[in-house]
Amino acid sequence: MRATKTATAATLAIAMAAAAIVSAALAAPPPPATPANAAAAAATTVRYTAVTKAAGIDFTHRHGGTGRKYYVESSAAGVCWLDYDGDGWQDLYYVQSGPLPGTPRPPDLTFSKLYRNRRDGTFEDVTARAGVANAAGYGSGCGVADYDNDGDDDLYVTNFGPSLLYRNNGDGTFTDVTEAAGVRNGLYAACAGWADYDLDGRPDLYVSNYVDFTMNDQKYCGDLRAGRRSYCHPDAYEGLPDVLYHNEGNGRFKEVSRAAGIWDPLGKTFGVVWLDFDRDGDDDLYVANDVTPNRLYRNDGNGKFTDITLVAGVCCSEDGRPQSGMGVDAGDYDNDGWQDLIVTNLSNEPAELYRNLAGKGPFATVSYPAGLAEPGLLQTKWGVAFYDFDNDADLDVLMTNGHPMDDIEQVSDNILYAQKPSLFENDGKGFFREIGARAGDYFLRTDVGRGLAVADYDNDGDIDFTVNANGRPATLLRNDGGSAAGHWITLRLAGTRVNRSALGTMVTVTAGGRRQVREVRASSSFMSQNDMRLHFGLGAATRVDQIEVRWPGREARIERTGPVPADQFLTIREGSGIVERRAPGR
Amino acid sequence: MSFPHVRTRHVLLRALVASAACVLSACAGGSGDRGHDGASAPSGDTIETVLQHAEAAFKDGDYVEAQVAYEAALAIQPNHPQAIVGLGTCYLKNRLVKKAQEMLTGYVARNPGNTAARLLLARVLVRQGQFEDAAVELRRALATDPDSLLANYNLGFVAYRTRDYDTALVHLKKTLALRPDHPEAHYTLGLTYMALGRYDDAVAALERATAIDPKHVGAHFNLARAAARAGRMDLAEREQKAYDAMSGRSKAEAERSAQVKASSLKAVEFLMADKFAEALVEYQKLLAENSDYAPLYNDIGRVQLKLGQRQEALQSLRRAADLDPRLSEPHYLLSNLYMELGDEVSSTRERAIFTALETIPEGKSAY
Numbered sequence: 001m002r003a004t005k006t007a008t009a010a011t012l013a014i015a016m017a018a019a020a021i022v023s024a025a026l027a028a029p030p031p032p033a034t035p036a037n038a039a040a041a042a043a044t045t046v047r048y049t050a051v052t053k054a055a056g057i058d059f060t061h062r063h064g065g066t067g068r069k070y071y072v073e074s075s076a077a078g079v080c081w082l083d084y085d086g087d088g089w090q091d092l093y094y095v096q097s098g099p100l101p102g103t104p105r106p107p108d109l110t111f112s113k114l115y116r117n118r119r120d121g122t123f124e125d126v127t128a129r130a131g132v133a134n135a136a137g138y139g140s141g142c143g144v145a146d147y148d149n150d151g152d153d154d155l156y157v158t159n160f161g162p163s164l165l166y167r168n169n170g171d172g173t174f175t176d177v178t179e180a181a182g183v184r185n186g187l188y189a190a191c192a193g194w195a196d197y198d199l200d201g202r203p204d205l206y207v208s209n210y211v212d213f214t215m216n217d218q219k220y221c222g223d224l225r226a227g228r229r230s231y232c233h234p235d236a237y238e239g240l241p242d243v244l245y246h247n248e249g250n251g252r253f254k255e256v257s258r259a260a261g262i263w264d265p266l267g268k269t270f271g272v273v274w275l276d277f278d279r280d281g282d283d284d285l286y287v288a289n290d291v292t293p294n295r296l297y298r299n300d301g302n303g304k305f306t307d308i309t310l311v312a313g314v315c316c317s318e319d320g321r322p323q324s325g326m327g328v329d330a331g332d333y334d335n336d337g338w339q340d341l342i343v344t345n346l347s348n349e350p351a352e353l354y355r356n357l358a359g360k361g362p363f364a365t366v367s368y369p370a371g372l373a374e375p376g377l378l379q380t381k382w383g384v385a386f387y388d389f390d391n392d393a394d395l396d397v398l399m400t401n402g403h404p405m406d407d408i409e410q411v412s413d414n415i416l417y418a419q420k421p422s423l424f425e426n427d428g429k430g431f432f433r434e435i436g437a438r439a440g441d442y443f444l445r446t447d448v449g450r451g452l453a454v455a456d457y458d459n460d461g462d463i464d465f466t467v468n469a470n471g472r473p474a475t476l477l478r479n480d481g482g483s484a485a486g487h488w489i490t491l492r493l494a495g496t497r498v499n500r501s502a503l504g505t506m507v508t509v510t511a512g513g514r515r516q517v518r519e520v521r522a523s524s525s526f527m528s529q530n531d532m533r534l535h536f537g538l539g540a541a542t543r544v545d546q547i548e549v550r551w552p553g554r555e556a557r558i559e560r561t562g563p564v565p566a567d568q569f570l571t572i573r574e575g576s577g578i579v580e581r582r583a584p585g586r
Numbered sequence: 587m588s589f590p591h592v593r594t595r596h597v598l599l600r601a602l603v604a605s606a607a608c609v610l611s612a613c614a615g616g617s618g619d620r621g622h623d624g625a626s627a628p629s630g631d632t633i634e635t636v637l638q639h640a641e642a643a644f645k646d647g648d649y650v651e652a653q654v655a656y657e658a659a660l661a662i663q664p665n666h667p668q669a670i671v672g673l674g675t676c677y678l679k680n681r682l683v684k685k686a687q688e689m690l691t692g693y694v695a696r697n698p699g700n701t702a703a704r705l706l707l708a709r710v711l712v713r714q715g716q717f718e719d720a721a722v723e724l725r726r727a728l729a730t731d732p733d734s735l736l737a738n739y740n741l742g743f744v745a746y747r748t749r750d751y752d753t754a755l756v757h758l759k760k761t762l763a764l765r766p767d768h769p770e771a772h773y774t775l776g777l778t779y780m781a782l783g784r785y786d787d788a789v790a791a792l793e794r795a796t797a798i799d800p801k802h803v804g805a806h807f808n809l810a811r812a813a814a815r816a817g818r819m820d821l822a823e824r825e826q827k828a829y830d831a832m833s834g835r836s837k838a839e840a841e842r843s844a845q846v847k848a849s850s851l852k853a854v855e856f857l858m859a860d861k862f863a864e865a866l867v868e869y870q871k872l873l874a875e876n877s878d879y880a881p882l883y884n885d886i887g888r889v890q891l892k893l894g895q896r897q898e899a900l901q902s903l904r905r906a907a908d909l910d911p912r913l914s915e916p917h918y919l920l921s922n923l924y925m926e927l928g929d930e931v932s933s934t935r936e937r938a939i940f941t942a943l944e945t946i947p948e949g950k951s952a953y
Binding site: 186187212214216220224236238239240241293316318319320321322368373374375377378413414 | 683717803807829851915940
């Protein structure tokens with residue numbers, strides 16, 4: 001392991017000391033999880049319907065492949081939900097990749113696309129008017145936050161090559177402010193994660209960089225004897241350091257990666273998620289690395305981070321081996337109030353679920369006991385989301401799948417290139433059951449899934465999702481039946497003293513005798529971003545007894561409100577409580 | 587007939603398979619499921635000879651050729667138990683998992699008493715993610731041979747994976763009764779205790795695993811975690827360091843790579859912008875302090891090729907290959923370069939080295 005990122009002995013001692021406070025709760029094994037109790041909870045009435053064309057979405061991802069198998073072709077791309085026009089309806093941004101730099105531009109060239117939500121279940125392509133085509137870049141992913149605190153969503157687009165920051169002008173257009181802001185990056189970027197790590201009220205930006213592949217460094221991989229050229233294994237290239245940009249508040253950012261203690265020159269990072277895993281009021285950082293160990297950086301509260309990966313036990317597989325980290329998400333799947341982690345990996349590796357043991361001691365690797373491993377062992381998993389698709393008051397898991405090698409079927413008879421997506425239902429006791437086959441035709445089809453993002457785009461009280469597939473048309477899936485299956489409440493948080501996007505805010509909702517915790521965050525999944533509003537399924541509860549908002553900060557500032565009726569959208573402004581209520585569909 | 591040098595085995599075996607297939611089809615009116623006990627292939631090879639060859643190829647790591655040989659053996663004598671298990675193993679190595687499953691499922695249905703084949707089928711099922719089915723096969727194997735070490739250990743492992751911790755304990759303990767120094771059984775027992783929240787027991791089992799196999803990465807990794815949960819911080823820290831030291835690249839190697847990588851970012855950016863001369867200058871600056879770092883010479887050679895500096899590139903790439911014989915990329919570039927220079931022998935040699943280095947072993951990072 002690298003010295004620059006390994007916790008010092010002193011740090012270890014501190015972290016281990018925390019682990020010493022092993023309580024009875026910690027000593028208890030993971031929640032009882034048996035197939036029997038999973039089966040009892042499994043009968044879902046929710047169906048996902050593919051509505052892509054009907055909704056006016058006509059985006060097709062192009063990797064620009066020429067047959068020479070340039071490494072960059074096989075991974076992209078992401079997709080982001082954002083409310084760029086501030087109308088309370090989620091708009092949609094798909095990242096385009098091809099053509100490859102230096103290759104001829106095809107006549108039917110298409111770029112990244114921004115779709116405005118028309119509030120009637122359909123979208124219109126407003127890319128040209130908005131000016132966010134990213135026409136010069138080979139796109140990877142995107143991330144959204146109101147970085148300048150002017151009340152609208154801004155957009156960062158990661159590229160293979162210089163990335164772009166689009167500032168929202170507030171009138172339906174954006175301005176490319178990359179150079180002025182100093183966030184060009186210039187390397188092979190994957191994900192963009194916004195968070196106010198130093199709690200100065202301004203969202204900062206973390207950009208993950210993958211490997212040092214360049215178009216001028218194309219290696220031959222595959223079988224020379226058979227003349228079969230394949231995409232290279234990630235071992236063929238070296239990693240790159242990720243970049244943390246501190247928001248200076250004057251429209252400019254300052255690169256502070258080394259100074260902040262986030263510096264891994266060999267990491268091959270894809271997924272990024274900010275989470276307050278230790279509930280101390282500031283966001284920590286977790287990154288998923290491909291064939292190098294994943295990293296958990298604890299925010300020390302002084303502008304610096306400590307790499308506590310090994311102490312926390314979230315680097316690798318259960319056997320301590322680095323895996324092929326792709327996407328990542330954080331969420332409290334066992335409703336114990338602490339954020340857990342999930343990382344997607346390649347075929348023959350499970351998606352790893354790391355259970356947060358109440359902030360004390362190492363996380364527990366529970367992929368197999370939680371039922372998430374076996375059903376997806378043959379799949380390469382990318383985009384991932386913790387969310388409650390059936391409104392039964394616990395977080396389920398959705399994953400997009402598809403192998404990176406388009407010729408994998410020539411060298412393996414049990415692994416497919418295009419693969420079915422996976423939907424895992426949480427039984428409320430910590431066990432997941434794969435139920436995709438009962439959740440709509442999309443789950444019976446194969447796709448080359450990459451980017452995945454969830455949102456309630458039709459504002460009907462249940463969570464929809466979209467997939468950006470590598471070299472294939474994007475798909476928009478509408479949730480039918482979720483809002484009938486259980487009650488719900490959706491919260492939009494607006495900061496005034498803290499950052500306007502309220503990133504890092506923790507909300508606890510109590511309803512029907514159950515408490516659920518969610519955190520407002522930007523990037524997650526794979527190169528993608530979800531609806532930043534917090535959606536809580538409430539099951540049979542028709543009202544929320546209490547909403548507790550902990551605004552980010554080392555000193556807890558908590559605002560409570562409630563009771564409130566279920567099945568509505570609320571906006572809660574820092575210091576003002578509920579400032580807006582909306583019924584479904586409004 | 588005896589099989590000569592390994593390089594010629596492949597062709598001979600293909601011929602053998604073809605002739606054996608002929609025996610089984612219209613040529614002899616045979617059936618694929620009918621025994622040919624004692625029969626020899628038309629070439630004169632006996633089943634023993636072919637099996638010997640198959641095993642030799644397998645030991646050489648040439649699983650494709652071993653597969654061909656085992657198929658030839660089965661063409662001579664279908665249902666030969668050793669050939670079935672050998673072929674099934676080759677199928678796994680060659681990523682023909684479904685094919686292995688199909689063959690073995692049929693075979694154990696016809697030969698329910700063959701424990702070795704059943705154990706292999708269980709392994710195939712695990713590779714397919716079908717753990718419950720694997721457990722069924724392992725129980726059947728144990729019904730035939732209750733003291734099978736492999737069946738006991740594998741059932742213990744599969745039971746652990748499928749949350750059947752009581753069964754896991756029974757069979758892992760049985761494994762250790764049969765062989766007390768089985769490191770994997772101690773290790774999996776430790777994991778099972780951790781899953782049950784029995785951290786002191788987990789520490790004891792994992793300590794035993796590390797004592798038997800001091801290089802067991804997973805055992806050190808989990809011992810650190812179990813010790814932390816058991817409140818034994820000194821042990822946790824010690825094991826953390828042991829894991830840290832043995833995982834991934836060596837510390838010195840990692841530090842060096844990180845240092846060079848950090849310094850070469852500018853060169854990478856120049857490459858992204860097709861500014862080769864500028865990239866070369868950046869790389870050459872790094873040579874001053876890293877004159878024995880192979881990847882740097884490879885980077886320089888690649889840029890020199892872009893700049894048309896072929897002789898310089900040749901020297902750089904040769905230096906890279908000499909400094910780190912495991913680095914495949916210089917050999918590929920050298921092969922092309924030698925070809926351009928008209929040196930076909932050197933080109934072929936470099937290409938062969940590259941191909942050997944590029945072979946991805948089974949299971950390498952899940953590919």
